[in-house]
Amino acid sequence: MKSKELSVDLRDRTVSRLRSGEGYRKISAALKVPMSTVASIIWKGKKFGTTRTLPRVGRPARLSDRGRRALVREVTRNPMVTLTGLQCLVSGGHHPANTIPTVKHGGGSIMLWGCSSAGGTGRLVRMEGKMNAGMFRLSTKY
Structure with a gap:
């Protein structure tokens, strides 16, 4: 999880305390930030030559x-x-080792209508076309 960015003032104070001879532990205690944060600020300052937030270029990587x-x-x-x-x-x-390739043909389909009740099952009827309200009413009469 990423944390919020530290203020420029805090980063500048960290670097100035290091330059005045204080150690990471003293700086951490004085500024009330973890020692790892102090180390990170110092490392970035040495690597990039500034404590300012540098612009990020490009889109973040989606791949870990x-x-x-x-x-x-x-x-x-x-x-x-x-x-x-x-x-x-x-x-x-x-x-791919766990999948079975299939070949699909055409896009046909049929609609069937059936019913069941405590008394048994009803007829299975093939419906032509798309089901609409009128066809639904007709199909319930069977």
Whole structure:
């Protein structure tokens, strides 16, 4: 979980206390922030040369480090893997070894109407077209 960003004033005071010779523990106690925060501020100051918040570039990565390693491992193992296969791997979808391919033909369908009661079952009737209110009323007469 990400925490809120620290104020520029607090970051500047941290760096100035370090420059005056105070240690991380003293700075942490004086400013009432964890030692890890003090260390992080100092590290970022040394790395980037400023305590200001730098602009972030680009869109944040949607792929975690773990997901990235899994992709590299899969491509190394099987260089002919398809994009769909990689997407399934990353999204945690169905693994190809556990799925059965099917061939679908046409888009036909039929509508059947039937009933059952304590006295038994009624007839099964094939309905033509789409069910609307009029057809529903007719079908209940059977």
